[in-house]
Amino acid sequence: MKMKKSKNILQDIINNDSLNLFTMLSGYFLLVLIIYTFFKLLNFKNCLGIVQAISIITPIVIYLLYSLKKKKIKTISIILGSYFFLTLLLPFIYTKTYDLTVDGNSYHKTAIAFIKNGWNPFYESARDFQKNNNKVIKISKDTKLDLWIEHYPKATWILAATIYNMTGNIESGKCITMIFSIMLFLISFNILKNIINKNWAFIISLLVVLNPIVLAQLFTYYVDGLMGILFLIEILLLFLVEPKQKTNKLIWINIITICTVFTNLKYTGLLCSGVIAATFYFYWLIKYRKDKEFFLIFKRITINFIITFITAIFLVGANSYIKNTLDHHNPLYPIIGKNKVDIITTMQPKSFKNKNMIEKFVISLFSKSENVTYGEKEPTIKYPFKLYKTEIDELHAADLRIGGFGPLFALITIITTPIFIYLVFKVTKKDKEISSYIFLSLISIIVSSILVGENWWARYVPQLYLIPIGTIFLLIYIRKYNEKIKINKLATLISLIVIIANMSIFAYIKYREIKTFNEITEDIKIMKNTKNLNLKLGGFPDLYGYFYTLNDNGVKYTIKNNIKEENMKFKYSWRIVVEEK
Numbered sequence: 001m002k003m004k005k006s007k008n009i010l011q012d013i014i015n016n017d018s019l020n021l022f023t024m025l026s027g028y029f030l031l032v033l034i035i036y037t038f039f040k041l042l043n044f045k046n047c048l049g050i051v052q053a054i055s056i057i058t059p060i061v062i063y064l065l066y067s068l069k070k071k072k073i074k075t076i077s078i079i080l081g082s083y084f085f086l087t088l089l090l091p092f093i094y095t096k097t098y099d100l101t102v103d104g105n106s107y108h109k110t111a112i113a114f115i116k117n118g119w120n121p122f123y124e125s126a127r128d129f130q131k132n133n134n135k136v137i138k139i140s141k142d143t144k145l146d147l148w149i150e151h152y153p154k155a156t157w158i159l160a161a162t163i164y165n166m167t168g169n170i171e172s173g174k175c176i177t178m179i180f181s182i183m184l185f186l187i188s189f190n191i192l193k194n195i196i197n198k199n200w201a202f203i204i205s206l207l208v209v210l211n212p213i214v215l216a217q218l219f220t221y222y223v224d225g226l227m228g229i230l231f232l233i234e235i236l237l238l239f240l241v242e243p244k245q246k247t248n249k250l251i252w253i254n255i256i257t258i259c260t261v262f263t264n265l266k267y268t269g270l271l272c273s274g275v276i277a278a279t280f281y282f283y284w285l286i287k288y289r290k291d292k293e294f295f296l297i298f299k300r301i302t303i304n305f306i307i308t309f310i311t312a313i314f315l316v317g318a319n320s321y322i323k324n325t326l327d328h329h330n331p332l333y334p335i336i337g338k339n340k341v342d343i344i345t346t347m348q349p350k351s352f353k354n355k356n357m358i359e360k361f362v363i364s365l366f367s368k369s370e371n372v373t374y375g376e377k378e379p380t381i382k383y384p385f386k387l388y389k390t391e392i393d394e395l396h397a398a399d400l401r402i403g404g405f406g407p408l409f410a411l412i413t414i415i416t417t418p419i420f421i422y423l424v425f426k427v428t429k430k431d432k433e434i435s436s437y438i439f440l441s442l443i444s445i446i447v448s449s450i451l452v453g454e455n456w457w458a459r460y461v462p463q464l465y466l467i468p469i470g471t472i473f474l475l476i477y478i479r480k481y482n483e484k485i486k487i488n489k490l491a492t493l494i495s496l497i498v499i500i501a502n503m504s505i506f507a508y509i510k511y512r513e514i515k516t517f518n519e520i521t522e523d524i525k526i527m528k529n530t531k532n533l534n535l536k537l538g539g540f541p542d543l544y545g546y547f548y549t550l551n552d553n554g555v556k557y558t559i560k561n562n563i564k565e566e567n568m569k570f571k572y573s574w575r576i577v578v579e580e581k
Contacts, residue, residue, distance in 0.1 A: 006176050017071070021079050021462075021512035022186045023254060025179060026060040028087060029159060030257040031055035033264075033316045036158050040120050040319070048165035055162075056087055067273055070233065076246030086179050088166075094178075094279050095169035097219045097517050098549065101398045102540055108157070108221035108382070109150040109170055109545030118193065121319040125148055133195055145262065147341070151333050153320045155264035157225055170548045180229045181209045181218075187236050192473070195434075200476045207469050207499065212406045213462040215506035219513060220398045223265045229464025230262040231272055231448075235441055243288060243297045247304060256308045264320070265313040267332050268460065273312075279440055281305060294354040344454055347401065360456035366410045370394045379403075384410035387505075395509045404458025405465060408502035416471040416495050422493045423474035430481055438474075441466070451496045471495055490502040523570045527555045527578065534560040534579040 039047040047547040053248070060080065067076050099105060117136050119129045130138050139145050160173025185205050192201035214225035224331040232512040239254045242248070281301060288297045313321050321331040330337040347354065349372045352360050362422040367379035369391040380386070380401045391407040394400060401410065424442075445463045455461045475492045479485060525552070528531055535557050537543055550557065563579045570578045 015446055016190050017079055018062060018186045019190055020255060021082050022183050023548075024063055024079070024083050025086060025183055026254045026257040027059040028037050028055050029261060030060055030236055030240045030253070032162050033155060034311070035208075036162070037316055037318065038152070040122050042426070043120060043123060047119050048162050050168055059083070073492040080557070086175075086182065090175045090178065091163045091167050091172040092331060094172045094175040094219075094560065095167055096521055097171060097174065097514075098520050099174060099220045099545065100172060101220050101222065102543065103399070104221040105395060105543040105545030106143075106540065107145045107152075108326075109548055110145055111149040111154065112160045112173060112221070113166060113170060113544075113548050115154070115157055115522075121150065121154065126193075129162055130301075137544045137547050139544070140542060142454055145542055145544075147334060151320060151328075153264035153266055153269065155261045155315060155316065156221070156226070156252070156324055160221070161262075162381045169552045170545065171552075176556050177226050177229070180226055180233070181214060183388075184233050185209050187233060191236055191239065196473070196476045204473050204476075207472065207503075208466065210503050211462055211465045212409070212503065212506050213404070213465070214461050215503070215510060216395065216399045216400065216404075216459075218510060219517075222398045222459070223269075224399075224400045224459035224462055227262070227265055227269055228268070228295070228465065230258055231276070231444075232466060234258050234273060234276050236443060238276065239437060241280075241301075243284050243301050244291070244293065247300055253305050255304075256311050257309050260312040260316050266315050267335055268315075270332075272323075272448045272450055272463070275451065276307070276444045276560050277305060279444045279447070284435070301520045308489065318404075331499060337396065348374060348454075348457070349376070349378050349402070357450070357453065357455065360454075364402050364404070364456040364458070365413065367402050369400060369407045371400055384408075384414055392505055392509070395506060399457075399459050400456055406505060408498055409503075412468050412498050412502060414496075416468040417497060417579050419491055419495065420467060420471040423471065423478055427474060427480060430478075434477065440468070440505060441470070447533065468495065468499060472499070523578075524550070524553050524555060527547050527557070527570070529552060534558040534563060536561050536563050536577050 032051055036047070036098065037052055041052065046142075060083070062077070063079065067079075071519075080534045099109070114135055114263060116128060117133055119126065119133075119136075126149045127139065130136050156173075156176060160178055163173045163175065164170050167173075187206035188208055190202055195201075195203075209229070211225060211228045211316075213228050217223075217225040234255070237258060238253060240248075240251050241255075243407060259273050259277065263270045284301055289295050291297060324333040324556050327333075334340075335343070348360075352363075355363070363379050363381070365383065366381055368382050368388055369378075369393060370380070372379055385405045385408075389401070389458045394560045395406070405412075424435070424438060427438065449455045449461045449464055452460050458464075472492065472495055473487055475495070479488055534557060536559060537546065561575050561580065
């Protein structure tokens with residue numbers, strides 16, 4: 001960063017107390033993934049307790065060794081208190097939240113439970129593992145859950161399983177999204193406060209965290225919101241890299257962590273993280289191509305990216321990318337290549353089958369927010385400023401297909417896009433340095449959104465939300481040049497009002513969900529004290545995650561498939577039916 005004096009600002013950011021917390025959390029996540037991987041390669045059985053203990057304690061020891069002589073006891077206490085809260089207490093708070101989604105209760109929770117109970121993804125299949133383990137619920141022969149569990153990247157499952165092992169409740173691992181959200185706020189605020197005033201830095205940092213996709217998935221095991229968080233964190237961390245200076249190990253440890261988790265969230269995480277890294281890498285090579293120290297710069301950034309790549313793909317990603325390549329000659333099996341599985345066609349409106357990427361994106365953007373799938377009704381085009389009550393109810397879905405960014409996002413796009421384009425050209429003329437950061441971010445967002453392909457489905461492109469928030473940032477930043485302040489303030493206010501209004505609808509849905517969680521907790525208490533409890537799954541046959549949640553809460557039950565609706569006592573979401581005695 002070179003807003004004032006590059007070196008001074010960089011040191012201020014890195015040495016900031018809240019960024020120390022960021023690095024401790026980053027180190028914790030990286031250690032969990034690396035230590036778990038080493039233990040499983042050595043075929044250790046029940047190792048998660050040791051993994052958790054080493055991963056939590058090590059950042060504390062390093063921080064204390066670094067801080068005891070430099071920091072005040074009060075500061076150290078606040079940082080350690082925050083670290084303990086996020087890694088040890090927040091997971092227990094999350095045990096009172098419930099993932100009620102299909103994906104969360106099918107392959108996500110199943111994979112987490114298998115890993116927690118000793119499954120080694122390097123050396124055994126999921127079905128072989130379950131034969132000799134009575135602690136896991138057996139996967140039916142009729143389901144393909146094992147296909148996703150064995151071949152998909154596993155970062156969040158490993159992290160969640162480690163947390164699950166600590167709490168004894170499968171719902172606890174969902175806190176990962178909240179922790180990374182806090183990390184995003186910390187780094188965003190610390191960087192922005194050096195560019196604009198602190199109040200606006202705080203507001204914008206809060207807005208980027210409250211991405212509609214993040215809010216929609218905050219209490220689930222979906223990872224798309226987390227992808228949006230990591231997308232921006234990776235960009236912000238790379239902003240801090242100064243290729244001409246000696247490698248800052250602290251920055252690169254954080255970059256390695258974020259890229260490793262990002263790459264191993266899902267296959268599109270590999271794509272997005274790679275696009276960001278490539279954008280910055282080639283920008284630096286072009287920028288410094290005539291510098292007398294070019295070879296040293298090239299060597300420095302290349303080695304750092306190679307270390308990041310090896311850690312993310314060949315170490316932590318070995319249980320998916322490398323194993324898939326060895327077993328199926330395809331690192332992205334079974335999503336692409338020979339014998340690929342089509343996971344999109346039945347999930348999209350029937351009319352989308354013969355439409356191109358742009359057509360589908362525009363229709364989704366300007367339609368009512370609703371979960372339209374193949375063979376159902378088609379998307380309903382609406383006026384961008386109109387809000388239907390049915391749209392609010394639809395936002396309970398963590399994977400809303402049409403209008404997934406919210407009922408007012410089309411209006412947000414109409415208002416902010418022309419302002420954004422105008423300000424980009426304006427800033428480019430006045431400040432070449434800040435414009436380079438804008439273009440690097442914009443290239444990463446646009447290229448990754450195109451390459452993902454199905455960008456009509458908002459959860460696949462959470463990074464698009466950064467453009468309207470970027471508009472707010474540019475409106476504030478351009479004020480330093482006294483550019484039409486009255487018009488600027490009006491544009492800022494209008495943009496902010498519409499963005500907050502859209503975000504508030506999602507926040508309202510979260511409030512309703514928390515009320516539902518309280519009701520479910522009370523129902524589970526009654527179920528726990530009910531003798532001869534009969535229940536059945538409704539909707540889908542492979543939602544084994546519900547059973548883990550009930551088991552972890554001490555509920556004893558018998559599965560019964562012929563419970564009549566009139567005998568229903570509770571609805572643990574609409575998918576579990578409990579018979580009233």
